[in-house]
Amino acid sequence: MPTTANITINSVEGNNAIKVIHVAGELDESNLPQFESAITPIMEDKSVKVLIFNFMELKFMNSKVIGFFAYLYTTLSKDKRRIIFASYNQTIHDILALVGLDKLVDSAPTLDVAIQDAYKLINPE
């Protein structure tokens, strides 16, 4: 049975430096190429400073997807750009915590908190 995920990308109102990527469904190696091709243009756009991944409707992701996020984190960190994981459920939290990615990537309990954190990152006092 093929794995499906729905990905939508928005800018935060009035601020192109913050992108919100809503991911719904499940992510694994079968749909990872499509996911990558959706994210890569944003990754390459240096004007985007913070990527917020809204995982509220994400049910599962496997280690290959984790590998892509680790790569994304490493690549963006070189330009002092950041990732925030928002609204993940217990399953996603367990997957991220198991591998240790939660120690690298910022997280927020809700999308609104993630957006506020993103503003603080791009406009530090």
Add this chain to the structure above:
Amino acid sequence: MKFLRDSLTKKAIFLFSVLLTALVVVATVLFRKGVVQVSLWTFVGSLLAVLLFILIVFLLDVMSPLSRVAKEVRALLGGKNYQRVPPTTIDEIGMFTHFFNEITRDLEKISYDVRERRRMTSELDIAAQIQRDVLPKSAPESKGLDIVAKTRPAAEIGGDSFDFLKTADDKQTILYIGDVTGHGVPSGIIMMMVNTLVRSMLSMGMVSSRDIVVLTNTLLSPKISSRLFMTLVMLRWDSENQKMYYTGAGHEHILVYRQKTEKVEAIRSGGIALGMIPDNSLIAQEKEIPLEIGDSILLYSDGMTEAKNKTGEMYTLERMVQSFQKNGYFPSAESIFDHVTKDFQAFVQEYVQIDDCSMIVIKYAGPESGAKMKLSISNEEARTAKTSKIWDWES
């Protein structure tokens, strides 16, 4: 005259029309001159001239191009060198010539692809054998422990590994299970790099599982992309003091069956996967797993918990825990292993294995027991029939 060039039939009709016209013209001229008889020789000569004309046209326009193509087709069918034929007409013969050229072009490409595939398969077979040789066939004696370990790669080369080693002072046994992201050649290469690094460190006198994990990460990280990380959990068995310790690097939970309570504890292995960050020294920690006689430990890779049955349902950690809890009381590691495997088989059935699967069961039998270890890596023949029958370590 294009309408003639694209068809033999049109050419034949045209030729017939020309000859018929010539005959009518000659007959009319002779009739007007009052010639009502011609000599036999004149008639035969004229007929021969006409037939010769037809033959020349047939040879030049039909037989010559056809025989050129036929010669190359014979060479191709006979396995000899052949050449492509430049088409000189656009009629049916020209079409067959063009078809021959296209077919030979495709055959050459297919032949090249087949040769390349054979070469790569042969190299993969060699690489798979090297990897199998790297995985342990036997294990050092470890007083008090009864161990069964099996792995089954999803492809010719797997990313899962385990190993059992003695420290240089012979007082500790190091066991680990590791899982590189994905499977296949890139994962296999990293698995072997880690295997070599761990063995080297032990031979140089390192004892602490935490130090081994930290140094392995330090040496590995600069060499690999962050996409390709390796999760690992390393156990250190102090056979003198009969104590078990562990250091995690982002691996699956360590399941511990407690004989006294008949319950399973799922311990987070902790840490961060190897290769994710250059320095994990602040995160890696060695902790003790207190064990009593009869307790068991189960280590596994995510190929097991993420395995799906035909309805797309995942096996999950919960099922793994339930199975271990149900079967942890068995007296030997082998019987626990077999029963946990049976539960897994009953769920996945004819499972299309998409990730490497590995499992280790360790039974603490007490200091007076002799050490037993049973290790198994699925064989090459078994890998060819992954989807046709009920999943098993050996098939």
